[in-house]
Amino acid sequence: MQQVPFLQAFGGHVNASGYTPADFVRFWVIASITVSILGITYISMERGYGTIVPQLFYFPILYATYFYPRHGIWVAGGCACAYLVVAATAITPDPFLVSGVIFQALLFIAIAAVSAYVVRRQGNRRFVILEDEPGVAEALIRGGETDHTEFKLCTLWSADLTKDDIGASDSPEVRKFRNNASKFIIARAIAGFLNTDGGDLLIGIEEARIENSIRIAGLESDYHKMHEADRSPDGYRRMIIDSVVRKYLPEIADTASRFLHISFPMVSGKTICRIHIQPAERPVFVSTGSEEIFFIRTDASTRPITGRSLTDYTLMRFREG
Secondary structure (H helix, E strand, O other), X not given: OOHHHHHHHOOOOOOOOOOOHHHHHHHHHHHHHHHHHHXXXXXXHHOOOOOOHHHHHHHHHHHHHHHOOOOXXXXXXXXXXXXXXXXXXXXXXXHHHHHHHHHHHHHHHHHHHHHHHHHHHHHHHOOOOXXXXXXXXXXXXXXXXXXXXXXXXXXXXXXXXXXXXXXXXOOHHHHHHHHHHHHHHHHHHHHHHHOOOOEEEEEOEEEXXXXXXXXXXXXXXXXXXXXXXXXXXXXXXXXHHHHHHHHHOHHHHHHHHHOEEEEOOEXXXXXXXXXXXXXXXXOOOEEOOOOEEOEEEEOOXXXXXXXXXXXXXXXXXXXXX
């Protein structure tokens, strides 16, 4: 499919269906705004009104950079080249005018670079207070699962399930997602916090509700299922972002640091993974390739909502966004 690489250049998240609907819409928004501004620029310069028009290019540049900080620079470069081409056909070869046009084109790229830097810094700054707070993980574990805290034993427990295991399983997630079931469940938990009030997902913790006990298992079980070179907190973080967030939550993949802070505290001599999740500013759906599912966190569990309940909830929860 020819559109997929082109969309990837603008930060599109390719999944089993090629790309997400949101990426497709954003691509056409950027393209249509840019083409419209080019037309306005050409007409204005032909009539001698080219002073203010270049600033209109800031809209597609800032829009692209906000959603895709790593790729906004390419949109800025495209706008700069297009502006230079249009200006070359519309202005007289006056040194002052030519230098002004070149300065504006370079300014597009500078704006994209600065905007991307600001977006990343704002995302990181949200979590400075939370970094390395002593006793936070222990306190969360002692408090048990709540509307704002959830425990998971592993991220990769379904990775080595056999066909017989899958066929015999009573889990609807295993039957539907097979070896990716455990990653989907982690993505579902993250989405629930994003769409509600935020919270903490702790991986490497097993809660036995019947016995009313909690076991600190750590990440060793997951490490054994990873490549040897990735058996570390950095490798685990990459696995979460690349195999869980980018695959099932493509809406936030390029701006994940704005919403997810992943740390690896030591508890009872075991390394666990703590994902601190900020509430999202707009609805975040879990994308499975064939459908998009909306989850919320309520009554210490994560559940999907659809239909009128989904409409009412999003209107209430995201009314200010």
